[in-house]
Structure formats: C-alpha cells, structure tokens
Amino acid sequence: MSRWQPDARGRLAQAAMELYGERxxxxxxxxxxxxxxxxxxxxxxxxxxxxREVLFEGAAVxxxxxxxxxVTAPEDxxxxxxVAAALRSIAPIFAERRPFARQRxxxxxANPDLQERELIKLAALAAAVxxxxxxxxxxxPEASLAAxxxxxxxxxxxxxxxxxxxxxxxxxxxxxxxxxxxxxxVGEAGAG
Amino acid sequence: MSRWQPDARGRLAQAAMELYGERxxxxxxxxxxxxxxxxxxxxxxxxxxxxREVLFEGAAVxxxxxxxxxVTAPEDxxxxxxVAAALRSIAPIFAERRPFARQRxxxxxANPDLQERELIKLAALAAAVxxxxxxxxxxxPEASLAAxxxxxxxxxxxxxxxxxxxxxxxxxxxxxxxxxxxxxxVGEAGAG
Numbered sequence: 042m043s044r045w046q047p048d049a050r051g052r053l054a055q056a057a058m059e060l061y062g063e064r065x066x067x068x069x070x071x072x073x074x075x076x077x078x079x080x081x082x083x084x085x086x087x088x089x090x091x092x093r094e095v096l097f098e099g100a101a102v103x104x105x106x107x108x109x110x111x112v113t114a115p116e117d118x119x120x121x122x123x124v125a126a127a128l129r130s131i132a133p134i135f136a137e138r139r140p141f142a143r144q145r146x147x148x149x150x151a152n153p154d155l156q157e158r159e160l161i162k163l164a165a166l167a168a169a170v171x172x173x174x175x176x177x178x179x180x181x182p183e184a185s186l187a188a189x190x191x192x193x194x195x196x197x198x199x200x201x202x203x204x205x206x207x208x209x210x211x212x213x214x215x216x217x218x219x220x221x222x223x224x225x226x227v228g229e230a231g232a233g
Numbered sequence: 234m235s236r237w238q239p240d241a242r243g244r245l246a247q248a249a250m251e252l253y254g255e256r257x258x259x260x261x262x263x264x265x266x267x268x269x270x271x272x273x274x275x276x277x278x279x280x281x282x283x284x285r286e287v288l289f290e291g292a293a294v295x296x297x298x299x300x301x302x303x304v305t306a307p308e309d310x311x312x313x314x315x316v317a318a319a320l321r322s323i324a325p326i327f328a329e330r331r332p333f334a335r336q337r338x339x340x341x342x343a344n345p346d347l348q349e350r351e352l353i354k355l356a357a358l359a360a361a362v363x364x365x366x367x368x369x370x371x372x373x374p375e376a377s378l379a380a381x382x383x384x385x386x387x388x389x390x391x392x393x394x395x396x397x398x399x400x401x402x403x404x405x406x407x408x409x410x411x412x413x414x415x416x417x418x419v420g421e422a423g424a425g
Contacts, residue, residue: 119421
C-alpha cells in the first residue's frame with residue numbers, strides 16, 4: 042500500500058504525516074509516530090530533531106538549490122530572469138510530490154505555529170536570494186524587489202499547483218504564467 | 234526632555250522603548266517599565282495586553298486604514314494602482330514617527346520572536362489587501378500578486394525610509410519610486 046521506500050526515515054515521515062492529518066499536529070506525540078512506524082522514539086530522534094522537522098526538513102535543501110540557481114544563471118540575465126531561472130531549477134524537486142505537498146499544506150493550514158514557521162521559511166528564502174543577487178553585483182532596491190517578487194510568485198504558484206489536479210500544469214509552468222501576470226499587474230502602476 | 238505627551242499610555246510606551254533599547258526586549262520586565270514611567274504594573278496592563286503590544290499596537294489600525302484605502306480607491310483604478318493608493322493613504326501615519334520607527338526597528342532586529350511577529354503582521358496585511366481586492370471584483374491571481382507586490386514595496390520602502398535622515402524623502406515618495414523600480418525589474422522577465 043505504501044509508496045514510500047521501507048527505510049526507517051521514510052516510514053517515520055509517512056507515519057507522522059498520517060497522524061498529523063488524522064489527529065492534528067499538536068495532538069500527535071513522537072511516541073505515537075514511532076509506534077505507527079513500528080520503530081522506537083530513539084530512532085525517530087536519530088532522523089528528526091522534533092515533530093516539526095518532518096514538515097520542514099526540505100527547507101535547507103530548497104534554499105541551497107535556489108541560491109545555486111541564482112549563482113549559475115547566465116551572466117547577462119536581468120535580476121528577475123535570474124530569480125525566475127532559480128525557481129525553475131527547484132521545480133523538479135516537487136514534481137512527484139504533489140500528494141505530499143497537499144497533505145503538508147492541509148496540516149500547516151490547521152496550525153498557526155506551523156503557519157508562522159512557513160512564513161519564516163519563505164522570508165529566509167527571499168533573504169538568501171537577495172544576498173545571492175548582491176553577490177552577482179545586483180544593487181538595491183533591484184535585488185530586494187526581484188527576490189521578493191520571485192518568492193511571491195513561488196508562494197502563489199505553489200498554492201495553485203498544490204490545489205490543481207495531478208495532471209494539471211507543472212509547477213514551473215504555473216510560475217512562468219505568474220511571472221507574466223505579475224509583469225502585467227505591476228506594469229499598470231501609474232507614475233504616482 | 235520628552236517629546237511624548239505626559240499621559241500614562243505615552244509614558245509607559247516611552248519607558249518601554251527606552252528599556253527595550255538599553256537592555257533588550259527579553260530582559261525587560263513590565264515592573265521595570267512601570268517603575269521607569271512612575272506608574273504601576275496594573276496601569277501598564279490597563280493600556281497594553283503585554284510587553285509586545287507596545288511594539289505592535291499600531292498593527293490593527295494600519296490594517297484597517299489599508300483596507301479602507303483599497304475600498305475607497307477610484308472605481309476604474311487597476312489593482313496595483315488601488316494598492317499603491319492604499320499605501321499612500323497610510324504613509325501620513327508614519328510622517329512624524331521616524332525616530333520611533335528607527336528605535337522599534339532596532340529592537341525587533343535584535344529579537345527573533347519579534348521578527349516572526351513582524352512577518353506575521355506583514356502577511357496579515359497582504360491577506361487583508363487580497364481580500365479587499367476580491368471584494369472589488371479583482372480575480373486571481375491578480376489580487377494576490379498586486380497585494381504581495383504592494384506589501385513587498387511597503388516592506389522594502391519602510392526599511393529605506395527608516396534608515397534615511399530626517400530630511401530625506403517621505404515614505405510615500407520612497408514607495409512611489411519603488412513601484413516604478415518594481416515595474417522596471419519585473420518587466421524584464423522573459424517569456425519563459
């Protein structure tokens with residue numbers, strides 16, 4: 042029944058996601074996660090620092106890849122193109138994970154603390170992209186604006202992608218469409 | 234020496250800001266704030282729910298004014314113009330408060346919990362603006378993108394305004410300039 046590899050980490054993650062969905066994040070204990078996975082609490086803590094890390098373990102990898110995408114973008118690319126290219130480069134990470142992402146989204150939506158953690162993650166991504174743009178020689182306010190615009194597209198795009206059916210457009214297509222919409226929306230700003 | 238009105242609320246707020254700056258937010262107690270203001274703890278709690286509220290008491294008013302600005306913007310304005318007009322309408326709130334804003338910014342920068350609270354405040358502003366745009370009949374993704382872009386301009390603009398000298402450009406001028414920069418930055422997005 043499981044599509045997870047039967048490794049300890051995967052079993053723990055799957056058990057945790059099931060329990061968070063069934064009982065709520067707050068109401069689930071590490072002991073219950075371990076029991077459902079057929080493992081011990083000690084094994085859980087060998088793989089995850091705490092309950093929350095099951096939901097946020099991908100954040101560091103995501104940030105590293107995004108920064109790498111900024112660093113390796115073509116030298117003559119405009120700042121917003123650099124950010125768009127970096128976001129395209131992380132889209133494949135999510136390709137096979139729409140069911141997980143949907144499950145995760147529902148768990149986070151039900152818990153204010155997790156929502157805060159998600160906001161902090163996104164703010165950290167924007168800050169990392171801004172710094173990587175500075176390192177490419179992009180000045181201010183262009184670096185901050187390009188990074189903030191890109192993370193806004195990622196956030197809105199991810200929501201749309203998660204809510205779409207399995208055969209809907211891929212995340213990079215959704216984000217590409219949103220970059221065009223953003224250009225149209227922002228381009229309507231008057232001179233004031 | 235004080236430029237505050239000698240009312241209890243103002244004296245408490247001033248005492249709190251001084252102590253947060255001198256000792257750090259975490260290290261300051263309500264008892265110390267009350268003592269410095271020459272008042273009692275009980276009086277503090279008549280005016281503020283907790284220590285943090287001294288720094289975030291303006292959030293509700295800010296959000297209400299911003300939404301009012303969206304509601305009352307000209308009927309034929311494009312979504313991003315509506316958001317820009319709403320942001321212009323809140324700028325006067327800050328006009329005389331640059332020293333306070335600078336002090337507040339330093340206190341928040343020194344404390345991760347307060348930074349989180351600030352992120353949550355900004356996310357709530359973006360969500361409120363998005364909803365107010367929906368109520369004007371703006372669809373998705375235009376409403377989310379216009380709101381996110383506007384709050385990004387507010388965030389970046391506020392930082393620049395706070396860091397600028399007293400006779401520097403006003404907040405609404407800074408934001409107007411940033412809307413133009415954002416249009417230029419985002420307009421460079423390719424068709425991909």
